[in-house]
Amino acid sequence: MSDSQLFNFIAEKMNHNPLKRITFADYMGEVLYHPFRGYYSAEKVKIGQKGDFFTASSLGSDFGELIGEQIKQIWEILDYPKPFSFLEMGAGTGIFAKDILTYLEEKYPDFFASLNYIIVETSQGLISQQKENLKVFINKYPQKITWKNWSEIEDNSIIGCGFSNELIDAFPVHQVIYTKGQLKEIYVSLSSENTLIEVIDELSTEEILTYFELNEINFSENSYPHNYRTEVNLLAKDWLTTINNKLKKGYLITIDYGYSNKKYYHPQRYQGTLKCYYQHHHHDNPYINLGLQDLTTHVNFTALELWGKELGLNQVYLTKQGLFLMALGLGDRLAKLTSEKINLQELFKKRDALHQLIEPQGLGGFNVLIQSKNLTENEEKITLKGLMIN
Ligand SMILES: C[S@@+](CC[C@H](N)C(=O)[O-])C[C@H]1O[C@@H](n2cnc3c(N)ncnc32)[C@H](O)[C@@H]1O
Structure with a gap:
């Protein structure tokens, strides 16, 4: 189940991009905060017993x-x-x-x-x-x-x-992946069947590299596995x-x-920390339940x-x-x-x-x-x- 209006809005946004894609951070921003269709924007209870998670x-x-x-x-x-x-x-x-x-x-x-x-x-x-x-x-x-x-x-x-x-x-966070000895970013795009797919390409901003330098995380130094995937919260x-x-x-x-930087970006945490919450259950697929589930890292x-x-x-x-x-x-x-x-x-x-x-x-x-x-x-x-x- 998904919000088709939100899906169409996101597809439209991708269409306006010359490379027909948006960053994962943009995608997460829309599914959570689109003014009318985003998870946090719709007028319904999400927090507490009747919602998707409690605080x-x-x-x-x-x-x-x-x-x-x-x-x-x-x-x-x-x-x-x-x-x-x-x-x-x-x-x-x-x-x-x-x-x-x-x-x-x-x-x-x-x-x-x-x-x-x-x-x-x-x-x-x-x-x-x-x-x-x-x-x-x-x-x-x-x-x-x-x-x-x-x-x-x-x-x-x-x-x-x-x-x-x-x-x-x-x-909303940027998703990155360390692949073939390089740090790349994960973008969201549409397949020929009009479904959401991930595309890997160059980083959208240098700030991601600055962030890892500041945190002294060097993916080439440690025993980071191939396709190590994680996220960067630049809005913080x-x-x-x-x-x-x-x-x-x-x-x-x-x-x-949360964690300290070394624990967060530990080589064993190879899939990052992104979680989706839907009616008190959590799972790892951010591309379903658009606008209906919480995404968090x-x-x-x-x-x-x-x-x-x-x-x-x-x-x-x-x-x-x-x-x-x-x-x-x-x-x-x-x-x-x-x-x-x-x-x-x-x-x-x-x-x-x-x-x-x-x-x-x-x-x-x-x-x-x-x-x-x-x-x-x-x-x-x-x-x-x-x-x-x-
Ligand atoms: C996970 S909820 C936590 C709510 C509350 N603090 C609690 O403990 O129950 C996140 C809250 O932050 C709000 N929020 C998200 N991004 C925000 C931003 N940039 N500025 C202000 N509020 C924001 C959401 O709309 C929501 O109210």
Whole structure:
């Protein structure tokens, strides 16, 4: 099953190219983000039990609340700025925003009063869902939450914290293949039977080579197998550059699944990390279910660190989500569960959700990258609460 309108649109795009093809990154961009037909653009539930995959926020309010603890401490470290901007990028259904705002409003009203919540989101369908989920806050505090494009946020204007969970893994990537001693790119084209096919040719941009040089990956040196295939997320660099330009002072917290560069591009990982999600099943074929399935790749965290350094971001720490959330109080929550006045079924559900957030083979194994900008020497010395058990 596929969206034929989307297929026709992609075919048309290929037709406009003199070589009758588009890069895999262009293809992935269309199937995920085409304004009307892309996976993230259609107005239907994708995240959570009824969708194709779930994220930390689908498990209940604990994730948002624990992150709330960290953000509140950041506000203190930055000396209580008013407004303190919290910039969430790629807000999904808006459940995380709802959880964190609900928690902060009740537990830290002073901080809540200073908080300016900005959402940068590309999907119009998801913006509608976010507005629906946040309508209580929108009605109560009309100025507090705003949706903005990057162009609507002035450079050097954000004092506070940028945050994303599972954003970078959703960026379109270039696919490359090391074949006959050369690094080539994979393009998508049409066969004579009008089906999608892959075509291998020269790299579409030198930036791919720069990327591998920066990451010290040399395919000719190691025991890379013939036709080693992997991917390159160049949009992650554009994104980091943009958020860095907007941030005047504060932190950037990036949570996602991924590896260091050497692990990512290990010779044994010869098929890359691209995965397709359709109704909670994953498979490896990005050329079916057009516009109906999610496509995602792991994140090269070393690249984010190296680009961050180039841009002048200070590397605070790279930790695991399990440790981060434990330090923010997840362990206490687990311990207190039995004393809560809830029925057994509810108790098991909550306990299971907390366990899933820290499970090392699952969400707990996600990376949490923390970078900072323009902190004073004293501010830099303060350990973030989420890093206290590292
Ligand atoms: C995998 S979902 C994660 C959603 C949410 N953070 C969560 O944890 O449930 C990726 C989100 O990023 C959004 N997105 C993708 N590319 C984006 C971009 N360049 N800028 C802002 N949002 C983007 C998607 O529309 C979607 O909301």
